Amino acid sequence: MSCCNQKTCPPTPTYSVVGTPQGVSAVQEILALANRPEVISFGGGLPAPEGFPVREIAEACEWVLKTQGPRSLQYSAVEGMPELRELLARRETEKGVPTSADEVQLTTGSQQGLDLLARLFCDKGSKVLVESPTYLGALSAFKLSQPEFVELPVDEEGLNPAAMGEECRGARFAYIMPTFQNPTGRTLSLERRKLLAEKAREYNFWILEDNPYGEIWYDEEPPVSLRAFCPERVVSLQTMSKVLAPGFRLGYFIGPKHVLAAMAEMKQAMDLHTATFTQLVTARVLNEGLFKEHLPMVRALYKSHAECMLKALDDFMPKRDDIEWTHPKGGMFIWLRLPESIDSADLLKKVLATDVPAAFVPGAPFFAHEPKRNYCRLSFVTVPNEKIIAGVKSIADTLKSML
């Protein structure tokens, strides 16, 4: 058998059900679009690089290696480094929900957190409640655990807990991004947060609160975490990717200790622990007052981009009842609704073929079930204001030509 030339006719492994290649994913398409330099891309969910505290991180790296030495390069505990857990707990407490360090579990980015929680709570066919639309990266992560998705009722203000009923009973968890949601930019009101907590108790489901953007508010702090209303069945997932650096891959769960213990056991098998070095560098940067000095700059930067895009949409979009967009109070995204006759993927192709090529993410992959094809997700944070104006005008002009 060994003389058969299998190099020229390579064997294909038998892939698992969840491992069977699907080809290029929607997220990968986004990243590919964002990387072509001639395109004005509103596609990526990348934070603005000018918001990265490069100098502070350089100083922290030097300090960590000088004072911690080999400890910063060694294996470490699956729960995370104690000094970082302490700082993250203190920050959460400052934001209104008293939290101790042992209620914090580090993850390798919040994407790992999404996979980990679904894997911990779901068998094949388990019911998972999701918003409509919801973060497509979460859908990708959850699908590895083969759950059944149930889409939650929404209205113009986003998730509508008042309409949640028996279809929620027995769900393993509800995946909710209540603050500056990806993709809509919408924020759940305080009243709806309270009501959602009541529904979780009434119908006996857990909540995975995903909160990547909560620190990036423009004018006022968003309502408090769902943990304030339902600490016993909420696990909150946060990240350093938007406030510090996505290239560190640092996320963290805050939740009940008994659930964190189960998470730690699974995470040990998944990647032993999250990188020691970047945890210590992050702890140093936070301890040196990053949030106080650095975040106001990031918030102002993102706000100015958001205002620029909102004005450009006002200026250039056709005035019709069936064209509208969200007005986020923070975060990175505007959700644009087009007439039902328009497929946003077609619009994207046409805009990319113009003299001012621009990109966005068509809305369809953000829906767990029946995709709505007349939505676009627009991200404004990495694009200079003059390009935001040119890009929105190009999209609007192309849209007009299709109507």
Place this chain on the structure above:
Amino acid sequence: MSCCNQKTCPPTPTYSVVGTPQGVSAVQEILALANRPEVISFGGGLPAPEGFPVREIAEACEWVLKTQGPRSLQYSAVEGMPELRELLARRETEKGVPTSADEVQLTTGSQQGLDLLARLFCDKGSKVLVESPTYLGALSAFKLSQPEFVELPVDEEGLNPAAMGEECRGARFAYIMPTFQNPTGRTLSLERRKLLAEKAREYNFWILEDNPYGEIWYDEEPPVSLRAFCPERVVSLQTMSKVLAPGFRLGYFIGPKHVLAAMAEMKQAMDLHTATFTQLVTARVLNEGLFKEHLPMVRALYKSHAECMLKALDDFMPKRDDIEWTHPKGGMFIWLRLPESIDSADLLKKVLATDVPAAFVPGAPFFAHEPKRNYCRLSFVTVPNEKIIAGVKSIADTLKSML
């Protein structure tokens, strides 16, 4: 319902089959043992901290932030940073297997690689071939995908491919650590590597070659990677943890491009990508000649500890036919066989209670099926030589008292 005080009587989530907490794992027990300062611990699989190139890493951090700036802190491609993939491919080529950068896929430590490969290739009940004994962390990772393990035939030289037969047919993959194996320290001969490759073709299975220790040879390079004999159905998993720093969590696959494409798709859903910053720091350190200057020091350090432990075992262990140990030519572990009447977990408890408390890992959890209870894994690399002597003597004295 919301008035019920669920805070004082917390609800328990419904965990998945693989997520159901098992309590403290063997690996966690090891880490706990290794952390008690009064114990002479041969338990951990930690690399020696004096082998970490702290100064080189500090210089590389500074260089990366100065020259790459925000790029080093941004999201990046799931495959890994091009400059690092290039260097790793070149290194593999130097070691005797021509490799291109697009045959390299970064992972968040090799532990993530173990989980990823099993998840990609296995459904519940899929057949997976494992050595006996095998790395317990791999068993933990694989169990998340619920395969059926089949233990491969072994003899005094380790895995015995000549005895592999029909029981291997249809396996999704064989998990093999051919070089300085964890836990035995054994190395598969060149002849056995060739024969294993033939068996993979004959019985149509893939091979996951785990190679964390291959660079840590004492006197001569180990035989070449299994990819040399069977490139079309071997995926080789390597790591920076033993040659640079485990605290970076950097591992990588080398394998056929079509399999790497499927891996990339799954990894995207698992954690988007491995940390950009630590990849670039690692590329800088490697480019500055780490392997040439740094590895000889690490090899000499580990060799001197291995020799010290082997001599101590010779000096103190009872001279009996049913007490023997392996003589590794590299890596971090010695595998000690005790008389069948001795349970190594009992021995551990007794040694820990002596005036010279010492620790090792009982062998049982390294077996996929029927555990053999009369083995110990001894790691020597983090223990100073005088403590190695004292620790081995304490273990030998305690053993004598039990015989």
